[in-house]
Each structure stands twice: as structure tokens, then as C-alpha cells.
Amino acid sequence: MDSHKSIGLTKTVGYQVGVRKTFPISQQQAWSLITAEEGLNAWLGGGGNIILKPGHQYRTTVGTGEIRIVKPLLQLRLTWKKEEWQRPSTIQIRILSKENNKTTISFHQEHLANQQIxxxxxxxxxxxxASIEESIQKM
Structure with a gap:
């Protein structure tokens, strides 16, 4: 078997992916960028009324899901199923405060169906x- 094909494949959560970037903003600013209506629309798709409360089910122009965990300033965990997907994935967003008024925003997604997705x-x-970085530069 070609080991390249199994990048990101785990035994328990299927394919997963994680990306992170550190920005020159406070933890509060990072949380606001992610959770304000404009931020939610940017990464989950617009047209939805997303309430950040565990158990809230949402639908956007891109897909559907359910909010699972909300820890203000620290973490969001939710399911997300794009319209064309067979099953939902799980997304975890973490806001990690760093020294010198810097904050890392981390997106981690698991239960992805295959390497292509x-x-x-x-x-x-x-x-x-990259969009978050652009919006910060305009601040």
C-alpha cells in the first residue's frame, strides 16, 4: 500500500486535518473574529442563524451541523456536514493565547471520508x- 495515500488517516476518527496560525492580536480579538456573524459566515457558509450554544443545530448555504462545545475565548467544537458529504465531520477550533499579545487560531477537523476531502x-x-490575516491587517 502506498503510504502517501494514508496521510491524515487515523484508526479512530477517519481522515483528519489540522492547520494553525499565530496572529498579533489578543485572545479576545481572535475569539471575536471567529465567532462574530461575519466570521462564522466566512468559515461555515452564510445564510444560517448560528447560535453558539451546545445542542444548537444550524443550516447554512454550505451545510448543516450541531454546536457541541462552547468555551468562550478558548474552544468551539461542532459537527459540520457539507451538502455533498455522506456523513458529518467534527471541527474543533482552539484559541491559544501566546506571549506579547499574540494568539494562535487552530482548526482541527476529523471524520473526513477520504484523502481527497x-x-x-x-x-x-x-x-x-489567510482571510483572518487579511482582516487583521485592515484593523
Whole structure:
């Protein structure tokens, strides 16, 4: 078997991917960027009324899911199923405070169906981090 095909494959959660980037902003600013309506629309798709409360089910132009864990300033955990997917994935976003007023935003997604979707989501999350960086530069 070609070991390249199994990048990101785990025994328990299928394919997974994680991306992170550190920004020159406070933990509060990072949380606001991720959880404000504009931020949620940017990474989950628009058109939804997403309430960050465990158990809340949401639908956007891109897919559906359920909010699982909300720890303000620290962590979001939710399911997300894009329309074309057979089953939902799990996304965990962590906000990690660093020294000198810097904060790392981390996206981790698991239960992805295959290597192709993993690669697609890696590019997707990298583009979301690039968008966050652009919005910070405009602040």
C-alpha cells in the first residue's frame, strides 16, 4: 500500500486535518473574529442563524451541523456536514493565547471520508486563516 495515500488517516476518527496560525492580536480579538456573524459566515457558509450554544443545530448555504462545545475565548467544537458529504465531520477550533499579545487560531477537523476531502479541507482552512490575516491587517 502506498503510504502517501494514508496521510491524515487515523484508526479512530477517519481522515483528519489540522492547520494553525499565530496572529498579533489578543485572545479576545481572535475569539471575536471567529465567532462574530461575519466570521462564522466566512468559515461555515452564510445564510444560517448560528447560535453558539451546545445542542444548537444550524443550516447554512454550505451545510448543516450541531454546536457541541462552547468555551468562550478558548474552544468551539461542532459537527459540520457539507451538502455533498455522506456523513458529518467534527471541527474543533482552539484559541491559544501566546506571549506579547499574540494568539494562535487552530482548526482541527476529523471524520473526513477520504484523502481527497482531507486535502480539500486543508486548503479550505488555510484559506480561512489567510482571510483572518487579511482582516487583521485592515484593523
Amino acid at each position: 482531507r486535502e480539500e479541507m486543508k486548503r479550505y482552512w488555510e484559506s480561512r486563516l
